[in-house]
Amino acid sequence: MFKTQPYPHQQMAFDLFKDKSYFALFTDMGTGKTKMLLDIAAYKYNKKEIDCMVILAPKQVVPNWTFIEIEKHLGIPHTVAQFRNPMKVKEKEQIFNLYLSKKDIGLRILTMNIDAARCKDGFKCLSNFLAKFRCFLVIDESTSIKNPSASVTKNLLKLSRKAWTKAISTGYPAPQSCLDYYSQMEFLREGLSGFKSFFFYKCFYAITKKIRVKQQTREDEDKPKGFGREVTIVTGFKNQDKLTDLLDSFALRIKKEECLELPEKIDIPQIIELTTEQKKVYVEVAKRCMSELAEDQEITVTSAITKIMKLHQVACGHVKLDNGDWIDLPNNRLETLKNIVEELPDEKIIIWAHYKKDIENIHKMLGESSVTFYGDTVDTQASLAAFHNDPKIRYIIINPKSGMSGLTLVESSLNIYYSYSYNLEHWLQSRDRTHRIGQKNNVRYILFYCKGTVEEKILSALREKKQLSDEILNNITNYVKEGMKV
Template sequence: LNPNHLGFNSIVAFRNRYCHFETIWIGNRQINVPVGFTNLAEIEMKLKKFAYRKTKKECLDLPDKLYVKRNIEFTDEQARIYNDIRTEARATLRGAELTVTNVLTEILRLHQVSCGFFKTKEESIQPIANKRLDTLLEICEDTDAKIIVWATYIYNVEQITKTLREKFGVDSTVDFYGEVSSEKRTEAIERFQNDPKCRFFVANPATGGLGITLTAASIVVYYSNSYNAEHRVQSEDRSHRIGQEKKVTYIDFVTPDTIDEKILGALKTKFKLSAKTMGEVVREWF
């Protein structure tokens, strides 16, 4: 931090001035996590003294974004495992056991179950019968448009890629995530943008959400979301940027009354905070 700009010499003093904290336990360790923010008008005035910002909307004439939420019910197996984790901090499937030891692990495991799998104590992955893949296939069959599918977990990226290639042909789908080489990533972007046979781009936002152009897509499916607001904003803009001539539809897969809704709620809160800090209008989202 530059004390000449914001008046603080340390990040601790800065955090204490603008954040509210809550103490949580991670195993035997106690940590403070920010749960809210304060004095936003003050920091906004400080930032305006040396920062100037133009939004994408002010600079570019792009088509609108359209947001759609697709509710997906749990299968009986998913519901049982999900409720077992919430109430007993453990669950079993086909003889394999999953346990959780703290709140952060519980959140992770609940989200994985919502996405159709869980990771056992031995770190093996157990697939769970779910309706997300079927819903994705319905969307893909109902349109000829090119589609980006964002998924938080590598397991889902690989599962979706395999399923789409089996359904629509090997040339129909490219993937983009940590295990893909830089050469293959460049080839994936080129094929998706220019090859009519390549309709689906399946990726992880942490890897593919920054710095690439995917304007061939007019439909973007969020198979799952994470709490990372930057990943969400940046991944949306892979298709909504210079060169896009169509409206872009964003479809979020959400199971009602689960961790999915809590994640969306957290993202909304972060978007509102960002808009308030920067003096912008809050984005329309659901």
């Protein structure tokens, strides 16, 4: 019944979950989660357990499902329609046909950007399909619902009760902490977490303490020391053995190194020297941050990261003014990138850049031989198609948040990390875009950083797979002090 032959680990997942009403695939990027889900859908359709499949995924991943993966792996009759908001006339007709057709059109498959579940039309569309059909409801990259208070999470928890079968999949189910599991479990089955609310779940698994945060308003300037808003922060975790046992009852964890013979990952650090102008601005920003730290009653993760990223921006060659404007600083980063790509005239190269300003500067330098993939890209799928198929397009410049999931870029084996996000999930997932099934060459990662700056600390923490938010909060004062000595 398989259209494409499964790897042994994919066969294992199929055998384990084909008769389950809910399950989770917590398997590494590049291990073929999409095929596993489609094989199980085909099995359930043939057994007449389902007649519809609804796939919710991040915006950039949906076209991969709609136009590539389903056709590649699904070996049963099927009809696919993609919900968009807003939709063109033809797209509306496809949705109506999928919903209303009385003909035998095979397995009905609705694909949708998960964020559409928070809007009125998206919620109504999902509700109608789930009410009318025996649906297999899937969330791909299920960390999209890790926040219990988010509107999209609340809507999907309500809608999930109507589905006949449910599945979630992601390579990194808990990018921040074990608290990220709660909503994902509740989506699969109400009460699966073992608690009636996130509050009680957090009390059981998290170690917390209360702190007082300084208010950031002029009216509070004359208030006594210690005045402020009391908040609860997480300082550690407990009962992890019980959580592991619970996850093992419905989830499968597969690591790439356990099931695939993939080429080696090779990190190549590339030191970028700060210019005299950068050093001057870096020290000034560090002094300002140190002054702000001295005034703070309590340092929160958000305020600490904000200060660190200001220093990081200077290291990358630009600074953001209070009015929102960006100023470029003389720097060696672009010139270093230019020298590297000129030495590799025949390679397709992926360039990862965290800041919009970096992406714009790189794209301007590389010109028509490059395409972009980030929030301001008009047509990301056109960019991908050009990078895949057009020999004149040698470079794709990607924001890690935009491109961390759903992309397969195995035609390239060279990644250049021009600038970094502090988010560990962005780092881990972006590295797996090229290191996955289909890659035949060793994958190289050229890692730009300015020695002696916070960028060196950020890169070190990411490579050691540390949660950077915790690392920054615990070491913010030392990082800023060091910045005053560059």
